[in-house]
Amino acid sequence: MSDPSVVIRPARLEDGEHVWPLARAFATSFTPERSAFDATWKQLVDVPDTLLLVAETADGGIVGYLLGNSHLTFLANGPVAWVEEVMVDENQRQSGIGRLLMERAERWAESTGAAYLALASRRAGPFYLALGYEDSAVFFKKTLT
Numbered sequence: 001m002s003d004p005s006v007v008i009r010p011a012r013l014e015d016g017e018h019v020w021p022l023a024r025a026f027a028t029s030f031t032p033e034r035s036a037f038d039a040t041w042k043q044l045v046d047v048p049d050t051l052l053l054v055a056e057t058a059d060g061g062i063v064g065y066l067l068g069n070s071h072l073t074f075l076a077n078g079p080v081a082w083v084e085e086v087m088v089d090e091n092q093r094q095s096g097i098g099r100l101l102m103e104r105a106e107r108w109a110e111s112t113g114a115a116y117l118a119l120a121s122r123r124a125g126p127f128y129l130a131l132g133y134e135d136s137a138v139f140f141k142k143t144l145t
Contacts (some may be wrong), residue, residue, distance in 0.1 A: 005058035016041040018062035026087040064088035081109035083119035
């Protein structure tokens with residue numbers, strides 16, 4: 001059951017300080033650098049076709065975030081939406097916060113006219129399957145220097 005004292009809202013510039021520890025804990029392939037995070041955060045807040053949400057508790061603590069975007073494709077005959085990152089504080093997992101973030105992302109994706117919402121996950125497959133997502137593709141990447 002979701003905690004009604006958790007609010008999912010658009011991120012604000014001043015939230016970056018509280019999201020940074022979550023973003024740092026999220027990374028597995030890269031080592032996030034604070035200066036790069038700060039510069040990127042400032043660029044992503046309020047950017048069209050980008051969704052940046054935070055999950056905030058009643059006491060004002062940010063315990064999760066979601067970063068997504070929408071872009072045009074040929075294959076879907078229009079836009080698709082992609083969740084780049086979704087992270088919930090380890091102590092707050094299995095409390096419904098991740099579900100709330102994803103539900104909000106789904107509503108946003110629908111509002112953009114996206115044909116689907118997709119994401120890649122290495123660690124949370126059962127969570128996304130429980131939300132009705134299906135295993136659709138293998139994710140490949142090549143690190144560029």
